Amino acid sequence: MHSYQVLIIGSGFGGQCAAVNLLKAGIDDFLLLERRDFPGGTWCQNTYPGAAVDVPSPLYSLSFAPYRWSQMYATQDELQRYTQHLLHQQGLQDKVLLGAEVEAMDWDSAQQRWIVQTQARGRFQAQFVINASGPLSQPLIPPLQGLADFTGHQFHSNQWDHHYDYRGKRVAIVGSGASAAQIIPAIAADVAQLHVFQRSAHWVLPRPDRHFSALERRLLGFKPAYTLLRWLIYWQLESRIIAFKYSRPAMTLVQRQALGLLKRQVPDPQLRRQLTPDYSIGCKRVILSNTLYPALGRANVSLHGREQGIQSLDASGITTRDGQHLELDLIIWCTGFDTTDGMIAYPVRGKDRQLLRDAWAPYPRAYLGTCVPGFPNLFILCGPNTGIGHTSLLFIIESQTRYILSCIRALKTQGLQAIEARPEAEARYTAMIHREMQRTVWQSGGCQSWYRSSSGHVTALFPGFSFSYHWLTRGLKPVDHQLS
Template sequence: MHTYAVLIIGSGFGGQCAAVNLLKAGIDDFRILERRDFFGGTWCQNTYPGAAVDVPSPLYSLSFAPYRWSQMFAEQAELRHYTEQLIEQFGLRERVELGADVEGVEWDEAEKRWLVHTRARGTFRTQFLINASGPLSQPVIPNFPGMDRFQGKTFHTNNWDHSYDYRGKRVAIVGSGASAAQVIPAIAPQVEHLHVFQRTPHWVLPRADRKFGRFQRWLLGLKPAYKLLRWLIYWQFETRVIAFKYSRPAIHLVQRHALRFLKRQVPDPVLRQKLTPDFTIGCKRVLVSSTYYPALSRANVTLHSREHGIASIDESGINSVDGEHLDVDLIVWSTGYDATDGVISYPVSGKNAVQLRDVWAEYPRAYLGTSLPDFPNLFIVTGPNTGIGHTSALFIIESQMNYILDCIRTVRAKGLRSIEVRRDAERTYTAMIHREMQRTVWKSGGCHSWYQSKSGHVIAMFPGFSFSYHLLTRALKPADHILS
């Protein structure tokens, strides 16, 4: 059995950030467990055509690791290079166990340790466990009748098969969210015909992208300039919360801007009607693209709305609900992830064999979106209600690290063995989250989105300014915790 002071599950930005913060705190007795056979998370896994970030790159980066970005919205290859640079810069590669697919974890009360069982790497034992598997790591594929009969090629955008040549083929892409909005413009000019199956339309805003020149990239290499640009972008994006939560007139102004953009880019009134959402902007994730609408307007692209959706699949293609049969060679599932109810995919057994799936049966919740009663020394990176719809998720991750490292340092400094959030503290925090959520567009915008769990509670998002969350995590509140 392998024993470490800290184990981190997941090697994406959350896991990397946790690892670097441990090293900075003088804690080097840790390992990163990665289920795949490569290190790096989202931007090494998602290699579909057109993959790119939808937050400006100088903000979508870790504060301690500036980078000379080539453009405002980095594409997947550059994000992967940034990830690999982080891994090399901080010597993380020798601290990862690849192929360590976690099957379950359990708390050993006598030893005050977590036992982490993996499929191929045996069992690990640790005092502190950080889950950084991420909310967008479990792809979801809907179950249509006849799927197993299809003789063509199928795959999810999360696992794009680059050995398959889609050029000149008849392709169906199921879904019209963030990944689809990037894939569609990338492949539409190269396929014979593209069928896009849209359950509900999304609001789209233009992408203010730009290439950085040589002098600008040089400036990005200077820490003061990089920090200044980060904060300028941060405060510009932070104002969006005013529309999402505090000001209906402000959000209606944004919505009118989106409608004008739609009208300008889609002259066909029939197609434009199909692409016009019936909910308030922001209720679902807003897409940022200047190429999505033009791609859907191409002669070789057909948009199928809900009333013309998929009824079944057979050997040669798709049968729509209105009786049409579409011959296709490839079906791409761009159908998202189990990002709320499935935020942790493996069984977790805490004190007195309390099961996390039972605690979260109604809906997932956690103190600061990070820790839970009955689960000592367990910390969840990007846990319930830590998502952010207006700025960089990495800002939230770094804020969580303040709290997590405070917890670990406190236990070690006092010569103790465990820290656990008090039940009343978690309940008070969760009540505040969902009370504040009532005022947001995510709750009252008239849509059903992946932000919500099956219960109807909005689980993905933090209902306020990101700096408010940062202030909550700046210092450990001992009165909210049990130390033993």
């Protein structure tokens, strides 16, 4: 059994951020376990046509690793290059073990170590485990009647099949969220027919993208200029929480902007009605796009709403609820991920063999979204209520990493082995989170979204300013923890 001080599960931005900060703290006895046969996480896995980030690139990057971005909203290929750049720049290539999918994790109370079992790489032991598998790593496909009977081609957007040529084909896209909104404009002109299945309409705002000039890119390589631009973008985005939580008039103004875009780009009144949401803007993830509405208005594109949703599948295609049968060559599932209840897919057993999924009944929760009582030395990056609906998630990840390092340092300083959040501290923190959540559009905006767990609690997002979370994680509060 291989033994390390720290095991990091996942090699995306979260895993890389944790690894770099461990190195800065003088800790090099760690390993990143990556389940795929390549490192890099989300932006190396999601390679579908049109894939791009919806946060400005200078902010959607790690603070210690500036980059000369080519445009304000980076596309997948550039984000993949940035991910690989980080691995090489920070010397992490030899710290990543590929093909190491974790299938179980158990706390050994006698040794005060985690035992991590992988499918193909054997067992590992570590004092600390940082789970950085990410919230968008477990694709979901609904268990529809006849799913296995379809003899055409099908795949999830997260697992795009680049060997399949969709040009000239009859295609269905199931789902109309963020990934679908990027795929639809990218393929609509090339397919014979495109059927889009929409459970509910999404709010769409213009995407203020632009390419940087040669001079601007040179300035992005100058750390003070890069830092200044990051902070300007940060404060601009941070103001969005005012609309999402504190100001209905501000939300109304943003909603009016979205309705204006819809009116300008969708002249067909029937299609416009289908695309008009019946809930407050922000309740679901807002889509940024200048090309989605024109693509949906093409003659070869059909939009199917809830009433025309999928009844069943058969060998040749889809039967809709209103009795249509659609002959199809390809189905693309843009149906999202198990981001809440299935946040960690494999069984985790803590003290007294308690399963994490049992500790998380009826909904996932954690102190600072990072530590769960009864699970010592386990830290969850992008854990419950750490997602962010208005700015860059990487800002939250860096804040979490700072808190994790403070926990590790506290044990090292005191010559102790294990740390966990006290149950009463977690309960107090969770009560605060859901009390504040009641004031947000995510809880009260009148929609059903992937932000909610099956219990109805919004567990994907932090209900406030990101700098508030940064303040909460500024250092270890000994009174909230049990050290042994």
